[in-house]
Amino acid sequence: MLTWLTAVVLVAAAALGVLAGVYASRGRVVDDRLLLVFAVLEITLVVQVVVGLVQALSRSDGFEKPVFLAYLFTLPLVPPFVTFLALKEKTRSSMAVVAGSALVVGVFMARLTQMWSFGG
Template sequence: MLYPVTLTVYAASAVLALLAGFYAWRDRLIDDRLLLVAAVLEVALLVQAVVVLVNVGEVTGDGAEKATFAAYGLTLPLIPPAVAFLAIKEKTRWSMGVIVAGAFAVAVMTGRLQQIWDLGG
């Protein structure tokens, strides 16, 4: 895997989670700033998905590890648009909690992708 892409995903996830947490604390709704951070995270996840698809054959281990690697890589780009859509539709403080949970899920799943990749290296 590409460490710069992984670090970018971690950083964007952290910024998104912290910003959404701040918005929840201040009882604010989603705005363009939060959507921009989610878009940056989405671009990084799309790059990561391409890297995963190109390198899925190089993952060592049983078929379960390859399946997990491919599934995580392909489903990660679906999370930011889903949580942003939910935050737009939900007009309460809890919408920011959904974004925080989504950003945390992206970071955890990216960490697992990196672990699977490092097993073969």
């Protein structure tokens, strides 16, 4: 996996988490700015899937491909699902769910990096 791409994903997830936290503290709901951060995060995650898939299929050591690919393909599903929930439930708690999803993306990326670096 590309280190710089992983860093970009983590920065986008952190930006989403911070923005959602600010929105939750101020009682704001989803707006265009938050959707833009969601879109940036989703684009970086799709690029990560493509890069990770190409690199994982070319790897032949004792690497756990099925688990890695499961994490890799599940990760881009989180932001659209949470976006849908946040758009449907326009409350302060929906912003907490958005902030939690940013944490989930960060944890998934940490696990993907761990599997890639240590082979399982």
